[in-house]
Amino acid sequence: MGAALYRxxxxxxxxxxxxxxxxxxxxxxxxxxLLPLVNSEPYLLRILILMSIYIIFAVSWDFLSGFTGVxxxxxxxxxxxxxxxxxxxxxxxxxxxxxxxxxxxFIAMVMGLVIGAPALRLRGIYLALVTLxxxxxxQGLVYAFPDYTGGxxxxxxxxxxxxxxxxxxxxxxxxxLLSVLIMWKLTDLKSKMVRTGLIFRAINxxxxxxxxxxxxxxxxxxxxxxxxGFFCGVSGGLYAHFIKVVGPSxxxxxxxxxxxxxxxxxxxxxxxxxxxxxxLLFPLTEFLGVHPLGEEIRFLLxxxxxxxxxxxxxxxxxxxxxxKIEAECPRCxxxxxxxxxxxxxxxxQLHLEHGGE
Amino acid sequence: xxxxxxxxxFVKGGIYAVLVAGLSLMFGVARILNLSxxxxxxxxxxxxxxxxxxxxxxxxxxxxxSILGTTILGVVSYRLIIDRVKAHELTVMIISxxxxxxxxxxxxxxxSGDFRGIPPFKEGFFELGGVRVAYQKIxxxxxxxxxxxxxxxxLARTRLGVAIRAVAQxxxxxxxxxxxxxxxxxxxxxxxxxxxxIAGVMxxxxxxxxxxxxxxxxxxxxxxxxxxxxxSLKGSIIAAFILGYxxxxxxxxxxxxxxxxxxxxxGVMAAVLIIRPEGLFGLVFEEERL
Numbered sequence: 001m002g003a004a005l006y007r008x009x010x011x012x013x014x015x016x017x018x019x020x021x022x023x024x025x026x027x028x029x030x031x032x033x034l035l036p037l038v039n040s041e042p043y044l045l046r047i048l049i050l051m052s053i054y055i056i057f058a059v060s061w062d063f064l065s066g067f068t069g070v071x072x073x074x075x076x077x078x079x080x081x082x083x084x085x086x087x088x089x090x091x092x093x094x095x096x097x098x099x100x101x102x103x104x105x106f107i108a109m110v111m112g113l114v115i116g117a118p119a120l121r122l123r124g125i126y127l128a129l130v131t132l133x134x135x136x137x138x139q140g141l142v143y144a145f146p147d148y149t150g151g152x153x154x155x156x157x158x159x160x161x162x163x164x165x166x167x168x169x170x171x172x173x174x175x176x177l178l179s180v181l182i183m184w185k186l187t188d189l190k191s192k193m194v195r196t197g198l199i200f201r202a203i204n205x206x207x208x209x210x211x212x213x214x215x216x217x218x219x220x221x222x223x224x225x226x227x228x229g230f231f232c233g234v235s236g237g238l239y240a241h242f243i244k245v246v247g248p249s250x251x252x253x254x255x256x257x258x259x260x261x262x263x264x265x266x267x268x269x270x271x272x273x274x275x276x277x278x279x280l281l282f283p284l285t286e287f288l289g290v291h292p293l294g295e296e297i298r299f300l301l302x303x304x305x306x307x308x309x310x311x312x313x314x315x316x317x318x319x320x321x322x323x324k325i326e327a328e329c330p331r332c333x334x335x336x337x338x339x340x341x342x343x344x345x346x347x348x349q350l351h352l353e354h355g356g357e
Numbered sequence: 358x359x360x361x362x363x364x365x366x367f368v369k370g371g372i373y374a375v376l377v378a379g380l381s382l383m384f385g386v387a388r389i390l391n392l393s394x395x396x397x398x399x400x401x402x403x404x405x406x407x408x409x410x411x412x413x414x415x416x417x418x419x420x421x422x423s424i425l426g427t428t429i430l431g432v433v434s435y436r437l438i439i440d441r442v443k444a445h446e447l448t449v450m451i452i453s454x455x456x457x458x459x460x461x462x463x464x465x466x467x468x469s470g471d472f473r474g475i476p477p478f479k480e481g482f483f484e485l486g487g488v489r490v491a492y493q494k495i496x497x498x499x500x501x502x503x504x505x506x507x508x509x510x511x512l513a514r515t516r517l518g519v520a521i522r523a524v525a526q527x528x529x530x531x532x533x534x535x536x537x538x539x540x541x542x543x544x545x546x547x548x549x550x551x552x553x554x555i556a557g558v559m560x561x562x563x564x565x566x567x568x569x570x571x572x573x574x575x576x577x578x579x580x581x582x583x584x585x586x587x588x589s590l591k592g593s594i595i596a597a598f599i600l601g602y603x604x605x606x607x608x609x610x611x612x613x614x615x616x617x618x619x620x621x622x623x624g625v626m627a628a629v630l631i632i633r634p635e636g637l638f639g640l641v642f643e644e645e646r647l
Contacts, residue, residue: 129583133623140620264451300462303455314448
């Protein structure tokens with residue numbers, strides 16, 4: 001027991017405490033877990049639940065586009081198809097939430113494979129515009145068959161996720177953390193278990209070389225599409241059961257762009273970037289909406305904030321901040337706190353006098 | 358019905374062609390996908406609305422003034438914002454989208470979300486084979502043909518046009534030949550914004566004005582650019598007419614067609630791209646290596 005505690009202490013001291021980025025992540029997770037004990041106002045929890053759902057949504061976009069470089073402009077297609085499938089299964093057949101969300105996610109995953117098929121022939125901006133077409137075509141279908149889809153009003157009468165707001169909060173929170181953890185592990189460059197992180201980056205940087213090295217890039221592209229579709233489907237299903245109304249707005253163009261916007265704002269190709277982006281931008285717009293004057297100008301303010309941020313930190317806000325507080329040791333590649341003079345492991349000088357080799 | 362479809366399709370296609378010419382030019386020369394483009398198109402339409410409703414400036418002065426205003430705004434926004442983040446392709450897209458949203462919100466605050474309209478520049482119509490054709494539509498058709506002709510002339514016959522085409526083909530070589538690439542990019546942006554302005558003026562009496570009107574044409578012209586083949590001006594103009602007719606046919610022939618316009622336009626684009634990945638008139642490049 002004592003030995004285990006001692007190891008835990010060393011883990012926190014060496015693997016969390018020494019790296020500023022991890023300290024921030026740890027404090028953030030602890031805060032969102034403990035928050036309902038301090039303040040369980042339903043409105044606040046509602047915003048945090050939606051925030052968690054959108055985190056899964058944005059991270060799943062980053063999982064596909066940030067790493068493989070396959071720009072997906074129609075991410076709402078996954079979200080919407082899963083939300084509609086979940087809603088239909090629940091309100092027509094009475095399936096409970098634990099059954100509808102996996103089925104909805106599975107359907108979104110199949111949708112990912114369908115959208116992924118043209119990805120084999122197209123690249124860059126061409127592919128981006130084909131993916132743009134899918135949610136709009138789905139939206140056309142929604143309007144064309146109002147008997148099944150509810151048309152403009154959408155589907156309602158969906159059963160809630162759980163009976164109390166706090167239970168819903170913890171369910172969504174745990175699913176969010178799990179999804180983000182899985183996607184983070186899958187794209188981790190230094191991972192010893194899976195090679196996907198390395199291969200996704202290789203596809204982004206030079207697909208031909210990756211193929212020449214014997215990687216089946218087709219398979220990995222499909223994998224990225226399927227994974228992204230699946231996790232986006234999870235967020236769509238959670239959304240359907242939480243909001244309890246699914247309308248055509250889940251397939252809207254601007255909704256797809258929201259995922260891109262949050263991710264670019266936070267930092268693309270990082271997994272933690274979209275989390276930061278959603279956590280900063282989504283509550284900002286929601287809290288501004290409460291105030292009568294804020295309601296009018298919130299999107300105005302949002303676009304100004306966005307333009308200014310991107311002008312001064314085009315890599316995204318989280319990458320910019322991490323650059324300021326973390327430094328990589330030039331000898332052993334270990335991440336250090338930027339104010340240190342020497343690497344905490346090998347003692348090499350962190351900052352060279354003349355800035356560069 | 359047939360004549361009506363032909364004329365409506367041509368009007369739509371003409372407006373899209375003028376719009377797409379600018380975006381295609383900007384994409385070919387400056388290598389950026391400026392999504393704020395249709396935002397400027399919307400701004401011009403609103404400027405014409407302001408001139409015709411709140412001032413007594415005659416239209417013949419108001420229209421060029423609106424186009425000029427849009428061009429200046431467009432060039433300034435390019436210079437101040439987009440030029441600085443040019444290196445990051447996606448950031449350009451997001452920042453230009455944010456710019457369009459900024460315009461949308463400003464217009465929403467000033468004019469609210471109501472639909473507004475401008476009376477036609479010239480009232481009346483004539484009959485063609487039993488169909489009433491408004492003068493406004495004829496005016497739109499003539500202007501769009503004229504503008505595209507003028508653009509062709511500019512690109513094919515003048516020194517500036519040669520410089521623009523040279524930059525589009527190969528930036529580095531153009532630079533070595535003594536062409537100021539940055540200035541050409543700026544001039545091209547100016548031309549493109551003027552084209553957006555012209556399209557905005559043409560559209561102002563035809564469509565209801567509302568702050569979200571920049572989204573549907575943006576989709577269509579993006580589809581047209583890709584359908585025609587990136588960097589091919591001729592291809593994208595032809596694609597604009599094709600998509601204009603597709604939209605018209607869907608609206609006229611399919612019940613609830615107005616909802617399905619976007620779906621059909623993008624469906625056509627996706628189908629063509631899957632069969633012919635380089636677009637209708639695009640060149641086949643060897644896969645690019647870095």
